[in-house]
Amino acid sequence: xxxxxxxNAVIMALFFVCYSYQFFYVAVALLKRKKFTCRNENHRIxxxxxxxxxxxxxxxxxxxxHAQKNYxxxxxxxxxxxxNCTDDTARxxxxxxxxxxxxxxxxxxxxxxxxxxMLKRIKRPGRKHYDAYLVLDADNILDPNFISEIEKVYSxxxxxVTCYRNSKNYGDNWISAGYALxxxxxxxxxxxxxxxxxxxxxxSGTGFLFSDGVLEACGGWNFFLLTEDIEFTIDNxxxxxxxxxxxxxxxxxxxxxxxxxxxxxxMRWSKGYLQVFRKYASELFSGIAxxxxxxxxxxxxxxxxxxxxxxSVVVNIGAAIANATSGGSMAVLAVSVLQTLMSLYLTLFVLxxxxxxxxxxxxxxxxxxxxxxxxxxxxxxxxxxPICIVSLFTKVEWKPICHTRVMTLEQIEEPGLRAS
Numbered sequence: 001x002x003x004x005x006x007x008n009a010v011i012m013a014l015f016f017v018c019y020s021y022q023f024f025y026v027a028v029a030l031l032k033r034k035k036f037t038c039r040n041e042n043h044r045i046x047x048x049x050x051x052x053x054x055x056x057x058x059x060x061x062x063x064x065x066h067a068q069k070n071y072x073x074x075x076x077x078x079x080x081x082x083x084n085c086t087d088d089t090a091r092x093x094x095x096x097x098x099x100x101x102x103x104x105x106x107x108x109x110x111x112x113x114x115x116x117x118m119l120k121r122i123k124r125p126g127r128k129h130y131d132a133y134l135v136l137d138a139d140n141i142l143d144p145n146f147i148s149e150i151e152k153v154y155s156x157x158x159x160x161v162t163c164y165r166n167s168k169n170y171g172d173n174w175i176s177a178g179y180a181l182x183x184x185x186x187x188x189x190x191x192x193x194x195x196x197x198x199x200x201x202x203x204s205g206t207g208f209l210f211s212d213g214v215l216e217a218c219g220g221w222n223f224f225l226l227t228e229d230i231e232f233t234i235d236n237x238x239x240x241x242x243x244x245x246x247x248x249x250x251x252x253x254x255x256x257x258x259x260x261x262x263x264x265x266x267m268r269w270s271k272g273y274l275q276v277f278r279k280y281a282s283e284l285f286s287g288i289a290x291x292x293x294x295x296x297x298x299x300x301x302x303x304x305x306x307x308x309x310x311x312s313v314v315v316n317i318g319a320a321i322a323n324a325t326s327g328g329s330m331a332v333l334a335v336s337v338l339q340t341l342m343s344l345y346l347t348l349f350v351l352x353x354x355x356x357x358x359x360x361x362x363x364x365x366x367x368x369x370x371x372x373x374x375x376x377x378x379x380x381x382x383x384x385x386p387i388c389i390v391s392l393f394t395k396v397e398w399k400p401i402c403h404t405r406v407m408t409l410e411q412i413e414e415p416g417l418r419a420s
Contacts, residue, residue, distance in 0.1 A: 018300050025193035026354060041155045042071075043131035045147065045209070046122060047078045049098070050114035052400045054138035055087045057254070060408055062096040064141045067409075070148040077130075079122065080138075081114040089138075110398035112228035116221040123220075130212060137206040139254040139403040141168065141412060149248035150209050158244030159214045160236060162191060163207035163251050168407050170373075171365025172257045177373035178380025179255035179262075184362070185355040191245040200294035201243040202233045202301065207251040214241065225279070226398060227272025230302060234276055237294050238283040252412055254405040259383075264399060266384065270391035273302040345378040352377035364412055 047065060051058055058080070065078055080093040082102045090100045101118055115135065122130070132154060134147070143149075146163070153161045164187045167180035183204065191201040208229070214236065215221065223231040233243060256262045277284075277299075287295030356363070356374040363370050 021297075022190070022351075026189050026351075028193040028196050029189045030358070031196060041151075042075050043151060043154065044129065045076045045132050045134055045151070046128075046130040047076060047134045047136060048115060048118055049078070049080045049093075049136050049138055050083060050111045050118070051080055051085070051089050051093070051138040052083045053085050053087045053089060054403060055089045055092050056406055057403045058089055058138040059092050059096055060406060061136065061138055061140050061142070062093065062098055064144075064409055065136075065147075066097065067144055068142065068147045069144045071151060076147065077128065079118055081118045083114045084109070108224075110224060110226070110228070112221070112224040112231075115228075116224070119215065119221045132209050132211045133215065134209045135206060136251075137253060139168075139405070140206055141252040141407065141409050143250035143252075143409070146207075146249045146251060149250075150207075150246040152248075153244045153246040154209055154211070156244070159211040159241060160203065161209045161244040161246050161249075162201055162203045163187075163246055163249040165204060165207055166250055166252050166362060167364070168252045168254050168412055169257070169405050170255075170363055171369045172255075174373060174376040174380060175259060175262050176255040176257050177365075177369070178377055180363075181352055181355055181373065181377050182381070184359050185351060187245070187247070188359060189351070189355060192247060194294075194297070195245040197293075198242075199297060200233075200237050200241070201245045202298065203229050203243060205229045206253060207249070208243075217241075225272055225275045226268045226396060227276060230272065231276050231279070234280050234284070234298050234302075237292075237298050238280060238287055242294065252407075252409070254403050256401065261401065263383075263387065265401060266387050267391050267394070268396050268398060270384070270388050271394070271396040274391065277303045341382070344382065348378035348381045349375065 049058070049061070062078065065076070066073070068076070078098040080090070080098045080100045082090040082093065082100055084104060084106060085102070090102055093100050101121055103114060103117055105113070119133070121127075134150070136142075150161050150163055165183040167176065167183070169176050170180040171177065186202075186204060194201045210232075217239070218232075218235060223235065225231045236243065256265060284295045284299045288299065353374045356370055360370065
């Protein structure tokens with residue numbers, strides 16, 4: 001039993017060693033943000049939206065794109081990849097001025113395949129040339145200055161730029177709040193800190209821009225794993241590219257409220273991280289050996305948590321079975337497990353509480369919900385434990401997320417949804 005307690009202590013120590021630098025990130029992020037001034041280069045931008053049965057929400061996204069300020073919108077074209085749609089997504093998109101590519105392929109499914117086909121069509125001879133491509137999801141709503149703000153960072157020299165990701169439905173329940181608080185933390189206390197330190201940020205599914213030069217260097221969009229955004233990030237990081245962060249480019253999206261849907265999505269993410277690590281492990285470790293902190297940071301973000309969690313669960317279940325069969329006491333083991341869980345809960349609570357307090361005005365829900373969901377955030381994150389374990393032994397396929405929350409930017413910013 002003492003061996004198990006020691007292993008639990010070692011695992012907690014390894015968690016600290018792997019992720020302690022992120023507390024330094026918190027301190028760095030609280031410093032004054034770097035300001036970017038627009039150089040008015042007016043790049044030609046193609047907006048890419050992969051959509052599958054999104055007739056409910058895509059109209060509001062397209063309206064928010066057309067409402068962009070401080071950027072010449074005649075330099076922006078909107079492309080929608082209507083992927084195996086059985087609803088009116090294509091019609092709604094065309095009516096709002098988008099160029100629609102309809103796709104019918106039930107074998108090669110997933111956002112990566114849609115983006116690949118869209119970019120191949122856009123890059124055909126005789127079509128317009130674009131300096132950069134902006135990837136969005138159909139449920140997104142953009143702040144009126146989104147494009148001008150992300151373009152400022154692009155014009156300053158970053159070939160890939162990600163955004164500040166906020167939520168339409170933070171206050172729905174503890175699940176939507178858990179997602180939203182994580183993405184707010186990722187923006188403010190990971191990417192913002194990375195930007196200040198000169199390290200590489202990471203793109204996160206939606207709201208990121210990349211140059212035509214990056215697309216050429218990658219040999220086209222060839223990212224088809226379950227987490228194509230992380231695959232794209234790490235492919236560029238190991239080649240020495242740095243992803244920038246545009247704090248002023250604010251995007252709102254819809255988060256799942258059903259635990260079943262959340263389980264499926266996060267199972268895909270967890271499996272996708274394993275796929276990415278398997279593909280890029282040698283290049284990441286080579287980068288770390290060369291002194292690349294970005295490679296170390298990305299490695300820590302996709303791998304150790306799943307491995308350490310898996311080891312901890314296996315060790316403790318094994319100890320419990322051994323104790324039960326030998327008639328030994330479970331009390332000491334139970335105390336050890338509870339101490340481990342409490343340490344994780346408190347660590348996650350501190351990170352979530354700091355984010356809640358500093359981003360209070362940006363969270364769109366009642367004050368009591370903001371406070372409550374700071375306490376449920378660690379519980380949401382701890383549900384990753386079974387997800388990580390199951391993902392190690394389960395075949396996972398890409399499945400679309402259903403979006404139903406129809407909101408305009410004006411509704412998101414109504415006084416009732418603002419900070420109380």
